[in-house]
Amino acid sequence: MDHSDTPSRHVLFLNWRDTTNPEGGGSEVYIERIAAELVTAGHRVTLLCAAHDQGGPAETTDTGVRVLRRGSRMTVYLRAALICLVGRFGFGPLGRRGLGRPDLVVDVCNGVPFFAPLYAGRPVIALVHHVHREQWPVVFGPWMSRLGWWIESWLAVRLYRRCRYVTVSEASRAELTDLGVDADRIDVVPNGTPAVTGPALPRTPHPSLLVLGRLVPHKRVEIALRAVAELVDELPDLELVVAGQGWWEGPLRELSESLGITDRVRFTGFVSEEEKHALLCSAWLALTPSLKEGWGLTIVEAAACSTPTVAFRYAGGVAEAMVDTETGLLVDSEQEFTAVVRELLADDVRRKAMGEAALTHAAQFTWTATGARFAQLVAQATAGDDRAGHDRKTTARVTAGS
Structure with missing residues (x-):
């Protein structure tokens, strides 16, 4: 695929885990595979997530995705806000001397969002794998369950009312619309199929x-x-x-x-x-x-x-x-x-x-197709930056000509 006409963007993913985290799962696989496809398409990608015992403070993966591990499971949300706010003034890892400010922030909402629209200063996509209505009472007590569900079902829907959403299935899309998210703001980008890592092996002789x-x-x-x-x-x-x-x-x-x-x-x-x-x-x-x-x-x-x-x-x-x-x-x-x-x-x-x-x-589901679809969403979400830059250049030429 020729990406020569695609403007390079810096995409920042905010997620509380990465695949090296002991509690990482399918959500993290999805994010990092999407990130790798975006790098292949010519974009720069940073993943900001919580630190943990099995991972260093910062690294670049073999796919070219930069990983910033900051804070704990609970404090990573605050650290993300501080890093983005400081980066807007040219300091910190997202400042001028660091990785650079992102053009787009992908806020991965695993029940509790990062509240990125409050501080990002950039377009935000809310990535929701599924709605957690059933999980809250299973994992937490009554008080925390009610608070978590209120954040997910009421507060987040209003906070992200001007953002586009990405989810992985039509079932999750329907759940989001039930919460009040406009259906035309939700894009479904399903998982790809993981690569088979070895030859076919025989079944066990017993059930x-x-x-x-x-x-x-x-x-x-x-x-x-x-x-x-x-x-x-x-x-x-x-x-x-x-x-x-x-x-x-x-x-x-x-x-x-x-x-x-x-x-x-x-x-x-x-x-x-x-x-x-x-x-x-x-x-x-x-x-x-x-x-x-x-x-x-x-x-x-x-x-x-x-x-x-x-x-x-x-x-x-x-x-x-x-x-x-x-x-x-x-x-x-x-x-x-x-x-x-x-x-x-x-x-x-x-x-x-x-x-x-x-x-x-x-075999119908490939990461290449999934990544290409997400790259389209990146281009659409940041198209305003291209128009603004074009307008600034046009104004400068007119001013110089006069």
């Missing part, structure tokens, strides 16, 4: 299930554990692999022990891309019992390895990351979840056909 993702309450890994407990008598060699890390691992291990299935469940902790590939290839089925997903990146990751998924129909974008009855199955209750897992484990022909269809479906 096997995989849950892949962060271990937090709203991912509801408990449902997968209870399904195994119900099926293990009829499938004594059944295995569940729980791949990922998170602060909810302790309670999940306790539940596994109380259900008497510790010998049927393997917690892997963090897995490398190569290990993840091996797990996705070897599993008979992938399970996504999550309460809500903006898209369902793990569903597409599994599909890229010809592994079908079972998920919940009401869980947001998962219904777009898969095709129900073709690349996997969507269910409406925990009882149905266990029942269809049982059915698919017993039906080799149907399961294989779903896996092949899933592989074809996943």
Whole structure:
């Protein structure tokens, strides 16, 4: 693609995590893949996120994205505001001697936004993967849940009323319009399919299930554990692999022990891309019992390895990351979840056909196309800068001629 006619922009992403953060997930993968595509298109990209023990204070990734890690999970919002405000006066990492002021700020709203329109002094795009209505009471107590939902559903909608929105699925777009965001201000830019990191590998000789993702309450890994407990008598060699890390691992291990299935469940902790590939290839089925997903990146990751998924129909974008009855199955209750897992484990022909269809479906989503669409939005959001610059040059020529 020829980018010679595309003005280079400096795009600043504000997100409280990056992919090296132990709590990073699909949202962070999306942001950093988009950022990498923008760099390929000729733009400069900076990601400002929270610092953590596994990452240095600042670095440039191998894709050319500059990462600024400042503050903690709670204070990164204030640090972002201060850095942007100081940068407007030519100081700090975004000042004249640093990375330079951004032309566009992408405010990643993971429940709590960065409130960038109050201080950015630049066009702002609000990036929302999904609305967190269901997650607030699962993760926080009553008071914090009410406050968080008020910020997300009332305050943010009004603060960003002049901004464009980007989300990853039509389901999330519908949720945003329900909150009062104008539908014509929302662009849907879905995830791409992660690159397959190795050759196809054989399935396990025994029935096997995989849950892949962060271990937090709203991912509801408990449902997968209870399904195994119900099926293990009829499938004594059944295995569940729980791949990922998170602060909810302790309670999940306790539940596994109380259900008497510790010998049927393997917690892997963090897995490398190569290990993840091996797990996705070897599993008979992938399970996504999550309460809500903006898209369902793990569903597409599994599909890229010809592994079908079972998920919940009401869980947001998962219904777009898969095709129900073709690349996997969507269910409406925990009882149905266990029942269809049982059915698919017993039906080799149907399961294989779903896996092949899933592989074809996943190939439709590419990061190149996703990045190109986002680059269009960058150009549109910053078009006013080009017009203003042209007007200034025209005025200068007229003044000089007179």
